[in-house]
Amino acid sequence: MTSPVVRLTLRGVLARKFRILLTILAVVSGVAFVSGAFILTDSVKGAINNLFVELRGDVDLEVRSTIAFGDAARAERDPVPISMMKDIAALDGVRLVEANLLRQATIIKPDGEPLKTSGPAFGISWNGPDGLDGRTLLEGVIPTKAGEVAIDKASAKRAGYVLGDTVVIVGPIGKGEFTLVGLTGTGSTSGGGGASVCAFDPITANEFLGADNKADSIYIGVTPSAASSAVQKAIEKVLPSGYEVITGEQSAKETAGAINEIIDVFGKVLLGFAAISLFVSAFLIFNTFAIIVSQRLRELALLRAVGASTRQIHQMIIGEGLVVGIVATGLGLLGGLGVAKGITALFNAAGAAFPAADLMISSRTILLSVVIGIGVTLAAAIVPAIRAGRIPPVAAMRPELGFSALQRSKRLVVGIVTLFSGITLFSVGLFVQPGGTVGTLGGSAIGAVLLFLGVASLSTTVAAPASRAISRILPFPLRPMTNSVPGRLASRNAQRTPRRTASTASALMVGLALVSMVSVVAASVKKSFTDQLKASVTADFFVTNLSFQGLPVAFGERLAELPELGSVSPFRATRALINGEEKQIGAVKPEMGDLVDIDIQKGSIDSLVDGNILLHTDPARDLNVGIGDTVDVTWQNGTTSTLTVGAIYADSTVAGNWLIGLDTLAEVSSAPPVDFFIGAKIADGVSIEDARTAVDKVAADFPSAEVQDQAEFQKSQEDQLNQLLAIVYGLLIFAIFIAVLGIANTMALSVFERTHEFGLLRAVGMSRRHLKRSVRWEAIIVSVFGATLGIVVGIPLGIAVSIALPDSFVTATVIPLSTIVTILIASIVVGIFAAIFPARRAAKLDVLDAIATH
Amino acid sequence: MTDVSTVVAAGAINASKIYGKDDSEVRALDDVTVNFVLGQFTAIMGPSGSGKSTLMHCLAGLDALTSGRVLIGDTDLAQLDDKQLTSLRREKIGFIFQAYNLIPTLSALENITLPMDLGGVKPDQEWLDTVIDKMNLRNRLSHRPSELSGGQQQRVAVARALASRPQIIFADEPTGNLDSKTGAEILAFMKHAVTDLHQTIVMVTHDPVAAAYADRVIFLADGKVVDEIENPTSELVLDRMKRLGS
Structure with a gap:
């Protein structure tokens, strides 16, 4: 026998x-986003791990140089001399020894443009599929001599090359022409996971990739009969100090791990937006249940009258929440598969070439989805359930007595307390420890949630007057809304149920508050960035790289030789340990002084040579050093230096906190250098056009480089910021979409509730059109109310975040008026959109049926 | 030995109920003392605002008195908390309302057994069959309320009130929403329940024809019991009403 509560x-x-x-x-x-984020990251990580297992499957051991500190996979290691291979090959149990060499190499398409890739563009040393590298040969033969290359099949296809074609490739030290002799694949795919891969025979690779008889590391294959660990020990004995031998397994794990971290960040961003949309969903659930409870007032009272206990009523409403939660979580998990597939497809269409992965739903994904999906639903259903339990049985006969039970609440006090604890937590998180730790930032997030809840709760108090004001102010075609009967009805209806109006509007408030906040921060960052750039950058040209790999050093060297240019300096970076902390150190030429104004306080930019270091005022103060004092530095390869402070500067926008000379960098590190960007100033008396022509001519040999003048550079930086913003807005729109669903839902429920009233209105002569208009206008009032709340909450949040951001990042606070006007106009559109179906439903009601309904 | 016909099923002693405060004070019940005898069909009559509904709500434990006592059997309702009141309603009291008597999502049979299901008690099948047959609902049991006529819905409501064999059944204008023929039918069923099945019913009504089905009519005006008739006819009730109204 099923229990009556379950049945009900x-x-x-x-x-x-x-x-x-x-x-x-x-x-x-919401659940689809949560599970999608997990499914996607699990699947891609799994595929990448498999890829590396396949790629490194035959590599039993690897010899590389050691590092003093930092992340094993991303460290800049000194290269290993190829000569070392002989000694290793001579050892017992060693089957094969290969140089692992991987450098930047860009394929030029037949039309002369560089082949764009979503991943890096590589050139490698390759011994063919029989060697230790796990790459497969799909077509043609392996490259064996100078002038031959094999390219991954996917890139060759995209570039439009077939076997036998002559391919132009740009390496770190210049251009070369090669005959395409083979097409390679990786694992089960024909691509390189978003990268383009040019494979050369080892001798050609050494020359063309500018390796100078040094390899990134040495791969070792062990004979099947020998024990890998014994061979590892034997190699250890012959290795000079500064080198180590690790298992191929560990090496694959480290490399995959570094990529997995990037995927995890991506997954976390998705989870963040899932959290926002779930939070907005909670308002919708709460509202729907609250309305359904009040519509079932008589039924619930009847149940109480015939003997249902308060607890049974609680169980019933919570149970309905549970059913909604279970169904939604199940569908959400399926939706998660869709989200994962969709995002993969989206990124692949953009050229990301995610490795083909079977979608993996781990038990953790299911567990979390269930906990979150059902948890959020139940949490949102609790308050309506408690209210339902308060309905007195006598309401079965006298419904008017029941509504007072539904309306009792200590809202004002609870709202104010919640709001202020939210503001406190938010501010503590932002300001007490600027820059913040994960803990304080988490505090800020919780603070924001409380703040939103507090505002949502308090908004009930202002919902009625605000609705009245909005309906008076909103200039509807030709005359104010309140001058017509439908307008007045819409306005009164919005005021009649302030609690409902408020919680419906609150869902929209959350989404739009986040949008306003982001827009304030973005506008401030943009303004600060432009201001700083104008103030500190004096270079005429910037050269950056289209991909994130940096520029071949040769390019900067050739620019420096141009007579049309005056000062030219590349910007390189390395990592070092200073006072026990890992820091990024910039390396530049003293000419940088003409290109960037770093606002020197003491000393001179000319000190940027042999063994000197320049510091920003902040670290100088922290270390308590002045001009002539020394700073002890440990470089990543273990070398230590004692550098002398040559100057102290105040502007770190471009230069960062620490600067050394290029010559100092070359002395302490033999890792292959890469330029992040190059700045150049036109020589005296040369026109900007002539200089540009000369620079472009050099750039023609380095197709991955992008030459920009000041205005272009500024614009490209802003474009990057805008792209990032577009993604953030895109994801927030999802939360707003849920809020719109909420408005549509509330309106539909209200229409259902007012069936009798609508019948009456129609009976006394209101037209269908007017009825529709009345519903639509009510939705508009609600959404404009929500938008206004959102803006009122979001702008101060944005200002707070702008102020809290470090000065090197944000110096000005800007409120983007155009965005705010757009939000308000958009909210009217949102209202119209949300009212489409409820309005249609109201208009369709049969007059007689409607009047007969109670 | 006590005569069965004089055992009190429920009663109010010096019952007062006051709504509002000071100037807006409304005395819905003013020191009412009344007893309802086991196995009797009692009608409570009175004009609108006489306090007849309030009296019934308080007798049934749906509403609390301002002062005085209500007894169901020998239980004083004022001594009970919400939980005990709930089980009292489930086990000792049956309800028939004017309208909206049934849960729309449950079938007729499920509505009938609802109080017992809520209490986790198995219905007495023999008694249930008797009630169902008496109410002539045998071939309607699987129907939802929306599939039943108004009279059938009220019969289901009567059956539900009877099903748990309560100490007393309260009916609030049970025929108010029905046409006179169907109304008469329901009243006949209620009368049978008292005479054949030995149940106790207290009914609030303003219809003299309905009141004539009762064994006894109590008249209320301005929160006070003003008159009482045994074995009424509709003429007698109408006559008494006219006098009260004047």
Whole structure:
């Protein structure tokens, strides 16, 4: 025998399936994002791990130089001399020894443009599929001599090359022409996981990639009969100090791990937005349940009258939440597969070439989705359930007595307390420890959640007057809304149920508050960045790289030789340990002084040579050093230096906190150098056009380089910021979409509730059109109210974040008025959109049926 | 030995109920003392605002008195907390309302057994069959309320009130929403329940024809019991009403 509570719960859900459909949809989308984020990251990580297992499958041991500190996979290691291979090959148990060499190499398409890749563009040394590298040969033969190359099949296809074609490739030291003799694949794919890979025979690779008889590391294959660990020990004995031998397994794990970290960051961003959309969904769930409870007032009172206990009523409403949660979580997990597939497809269409991965749903994904999906639904259903339990049985006969129970609340006090604890937590997180740790930032996030809840709660108090004001102010075609009957009805209806109006608007408030906050921060960052750039950058040209790999050093060297240019300096970077902390150190030529104004306080930029270091005022103060004092530095390869402070400067926008000369860098590190960007100034008396022509001519040999003048550079930096913003806005729109669902849902429920009233209005002569208009205008009032709340909350949040951001990042606070006007106009559109179906439903009602309904 | 016909099923002693405060004070019940005898069908009559509904709500434990006592059997309702009141309603009291008597999502049978299901008690099948047959609902049991006529819905409500064999059944204008023929049918069923099944029913009504089905009519005006008739006819009730109204 099923318990009556279970039966009532299930029947209750079934009877209202259309009313709770939108609720389910809201939860589904949140859960889909959560599970999608996990499924995607798990699957891609799994595929990448497999890829590296295949690529390094035959590498039993690897010899590389040691590092003093830092991340094993991303460290800049000194190269290993190829000569070392002979000694290793002579050891017992060693089957094969290969040089591992991987450098930047860009394929030029037949039309002369560089082949764009979403991943890096590589050139490697390759011994063919019989060697230790796990790459496969899909077509043609392996490259064996100078002038031959094999390219990964996917890149060759994209570039439009077939076997036998002559391919132009740009390496670190210049251009070369090669005959395409082979097409390679990786694992089960024909690509390089988003990278383009040019494979050369070892001798050609050494020359063309500018390796100077040094390899990144040495791969070793062990004979099947020998024990890998014994061979590892034997190699250890012959290795000079500064080198280590590790297993191929560990090496693959380190490399895959570094990539996995990037994927994890991506997954975390997705989870963040999932959290926002779930938070907004919670408002929708809460609202739907609250409305359904008040619509079932008589039914619930009847149940109480015939003997249902308060607890049974609680169980019933919570049970309905549980059913919604379970159904939505199940659908959400399926949706998660869709999200993962969709994002993969989206990125692949953009050329990311995610490795083909079987979608993996781990038990952790399922568990978290269930906990989150059901948890959020239940949490949102608790308050309506408690209210439902308060309905007195006498309301079965006198419904008017029941509504007072539904309206009792200590809202004002709770709201104010929540709001202020939210503001406190938020501010503590932002300001007490600027820059913040994960803990304080988490505090800020919780603070923001409390703040939103507080505002949502307090907004009930202002919902009625605000609705009245909005309906008076909103200039509807030709005359104010309140001058017409539908307008007045819309306005009164919004005021009649302030709690409902407020919580419906609150869902929109959360989304739009985040949008306003982001827009304030973005506008401030943009303004600060432009100001700083104008103030500190004096270079005429900037050269950056299209990919993130940096520029071949040869390019900067050739620019420096141009007579049309005056000062030219590359910007390199390395990592070092100073006072026990890992720091990024910039390496430049003293000419940089003409290109960037770093606002020197003491000393001179000319000290930027042999063994000197320049410091920003902050670290100088922290270390308590002045001009002539020394700083002890440990470089990543273990070398230590004692550098003398040559100057102290105040502007770190471009230069960062630490600067050394290029010559100092070359002395302490033999890792292959890469330029992040190059700055150049036009020589005296040369026109900007002539200089540009000369620079472009050099750049023609380095197709991956992008030459920009000041205005172009500034614009490209802003474009990058805008692209990032577009992604953030895109994801926030999702939360707003859920809020719109919420408005549509509330309006639909209200229309259902007012069936009798609408019948009456129609009976006394209101036209369908007017009825529709009245519903639509009410939705507009609600969304404009939500948008206004969002802006009022979001702008101060944005200002707070702008102020809290470090001065090197944000110096000015800007409120973007155009964005705010756009939000307000968009909210009207949102209202119209949300009202489409409810309005249609209201207009369709049959007059007689409607009047007969109670 | 006590005569069965004089055992009190429920009663109010010096019952007062006051709504509002000071100037807006409304005395809905003013020191009412009344007893309802086991196995009797009692009608409470009175004009609108006489306090007849309030009296019933308080007798049924749906509403609390301002002062005085209500007894169901020998239980004083004022001594009970919400939980005990709930189980009292479930086990000792049956309800029939004017409208909206049934849970729309449950079938007729499920509605009938609802109080017992809520209490986790198995219905007495023999008694249940008797009630169902008496109410002539045998071939309607699997129907939802929306599939039943108004009269059938009220019969299901009567059956639900009877099903747990309560000490007393309260009916609030049970025929108010029905046409006179269907109304008469329901009243006949209620009368049968008292005479054949030995149940106790207290009914609030303003219809003299309905009141004539009762064994006894109590008249309320301005929160006070003003009159009482045994074995009424509709003429007698109407006559008494006219006098009260004047």
